[in-house]
Amino acid sequence: MRAPKNAVSEAVQAHALVGRLDDLSQTRGVGVDLNVGILLWPRFPLLSLGGLCDALRHAADRGDQSRQLRCVWTTIGAQNGAVESSCGVAVPVQSAFPPAGQFDYIVVIGGLLPHLDQVDPRYWTYLREAADAKVPLIGICTGSFVLARAGLMQDRVACVHSFHYEDYRRMFAHLRVVTHADYLIDGDRITCAGGISVIELAARLINLHCGPDRAAKVIHQMTVSRQGGSSFVERRRALGYFSVEDAAVRHxxxxxxxxxxxxxxxxxxxxxxxxxxxxxxxxxxxxxxxxxxxxxxxxxxxxxxxxxxxxxxxxxxxxxxxxxxxxxxxxxxxxxxxxxxxxxxxxxxxxxxxxx
CATH class of the missing domain: 1.10.10.60 (Homeodomain-like)
Structure with missing residues (x-):
C-alpha cells in the first residue's frame, strides 16, 4: 500500500530538518561536549535509562548513526556486574567505578524503594566521593531518595513524582521536597520525577553543553506534539533556542x-x-x-x-x-x-x- 502524500511530505520535511540541525552542529567544532556516568540502582525503570541514553545518542551524532561523538554515556558499578530493572531486564555495567572527575554529571537512576539498600557498599562510597570532587549529581525517579539516603541532599530541594511524595516526606522529614514538576536544578544537585520528564531534563543539559541545535534535534526526534493544550514541544516552538556564549547566562x-x-x-x-x-x-x-x-x-x-x-x-x-x-x-x-x-x-x- 502506498503511503499518503501528506505522510511522505512530512517525512521529507523531518529528514530535511534533522539535516539542517546536524549541519549547524558541524560549525560548532568537534569533541566531546557532555560526558555522563550512570549508576543504576536495583529494580530501576528502563524508561528512565532509555530516555536519557536515547536523548544523548540523538545529540551525539549526525542523523541516526548513534556514535558517541559529541556525547558519551557509561553505566558504572561493580566489575562484571549487571543490574536488573523493574521489568526484569538486566543491564550490564560498562565501567567499574572509574574516577568520578572524568564525568560532567553522574546520574543515579533509582529503583523500587524496598531495594534501596540492596547495593554494593561501594556505590554509596562512590557517590560521596563524586560529591566531594564537586561533580554534579542527578537523581532520576527514586534517585532523589538515593541521594538523600547518602546524605547528599542537605539544604537542597528534591523533585519527586507525586506517587512518591509522601514516601519522601516520611523517610526524610527534615529535607525539603516538591512535586508536580518535571525536574529541579538546585546548584550541583538535580532531581527529576522520572518518566518522560527525563527527556525534558536531558534536552536542557544538552542545550547547556552541546548547543541549541543538538537540543532541538532531541526534541524533534523524541517527542510528539499533543492535540490541544500547551506542551513542551510547543514551548520550544514558541521560544526557540538561544545560542549564548556565557555559561551562567545559558544556565x-x-x-x-x-x-x-x-x-x-x-x-x-x-x-x-x-x-x-x-x-x-x-x-x-x-x-x-x-x-x-x-x-x-x-x-x-x-x-x-x-x-x-x-x-x-x-x-x-x-x-x-x-x-x-x-x-x-x-x-x-x-x-x-x-x-x-x-x-x-x-x-x-x-x-x-x-x-x-
Missing amino acids: AVLLMEENIEAPLNIAVIAKMTGTSVRQLERAFMAEMKASPNEFYRWMRLRYARWMLLNTSRKITDIAYECGFSDSAHFIRVFRQACGVTPGKLRASRGGGDQEE
Missing part, C-alpha cells in the same frame, strides 16, 4: 524557560547558576543587551504571543501560564510591550475570546 535562560508559570526571583537564579545578582546582570547586558528581569519578561510575553496566535486557550489561562497574577495585569503589560491588547491580536488572525 539562567534554561531556568527561566523552565519557570515561566511561576517566575523565579533573579536572586534565586543567580544562586542556582553560581553567580551573584550583579555578575548575572553584567553578563546579561553583555550577551542579551537587557537585564535578567527584562529578558525574563520578554520571554514570558513572547510565549504568550505565540499561544494567542496558535492556540485556543483562554486569555485568562494564558496569563496564568505566563506568570501573571491576573488577566488585567497581563493585558496591561502586553499592550505596553506589543502595542496591542491580547484580544485584538488574536482577533487579527480571525480568532475569538476577547476578554479585555
Whole structure:
C-alpha cells in the first residue's frame, strides 16, 4: 500500500530538518561536549535509562548513526556486574567505578524503594566521593531518595513524582521536597520525577553543553506534539533556542524557560547558576543587551504571543501560564510591550475570546 502524500511530505520535511540541525552542529567544532556516568540502582525503570541514553545518542551524532561523538554515556558499578530493572531486564555495567572527575554529571537512576539498600557498599562510597570532587549529581525517579539516603541532599530541594511524595516526606522529614514538576536544578544537585520528564531534563543539559541545535534535534526526534493544550514541544516552538556564549547566562535562560508559570526571583537564579545578582546582570547586558528581569519578561510575553496566535486557550489561562497574577495585569503589560491588547491580536488572525 502506498503511503499518503501528506505522510511522505512530512517525512521529507523531518529528514530535511534533522539535516539542517546536524549541519549547524558541524560549525560548532568537534569533541566531546557532555560526558555522563550512570549508576543504576536495583529494580530501576528502563524508561528512565532509555530516555536519557536515547536523548544523548540523538545529540551525539549526525542523523541516526548513534556514535558517541559529541556525547558519551557509561553505566558504572561493580566489575562484571549487571543490574536488573523493574521489568526484569538486566543491564550490564560498562565501567567499574572509574574516577568520578572524568564525568560532567553522574546520574543515579533509582529503583523500587524496598531495594534501596540492596547495593554494593561501594556505590554509596562512590557517590560521596563524586560529591566531594564537586561533580554534579542527578537523581532520576527514586534517585532523589538515593541521594538523600547518602546524605547528599542537605539544604537542597528534591523533585519527586507525586506517587512518591509522601514516601519522601516520611523517610526524610527534615529535607525539603516538591512535586508536580518535571525536574529541579538546585546548584550541583538535580532531581527529576522520572518518566518522560527525563527527556525534558536531558534536552536542557544538552542545550547547556552541546548547543541549541543538538537540543532541538532531541526534541524533534523524541517527542510528539499533543492535540490541544500547551506542551513542551510547543514551548520550544514558541521560544526557540538561544545560542549564548556565557555559561551562567545559558544556565539562567534554561531556568527561566523552565519557570515561566511561576517566575523565579533573579536572586534565586543567580544562586542556582553560581553567580551573584550583579555578575548575572553584567553578563546579561553583555550577551542579551537587557537585564535578567527584562529578558525574563520578554520571554514570558513572547510565549504568550505565540499561544494567542496558535492556540485556543483562554486569555485568562494564558496569563496564568505566563506568570501573571491576573488577566488585567497581563493585558496591561502586553499592550505596553506589543502595542496591542491580547484580544485584538488574536482577533487579527480571525480568532475569538476577547476578554479585555
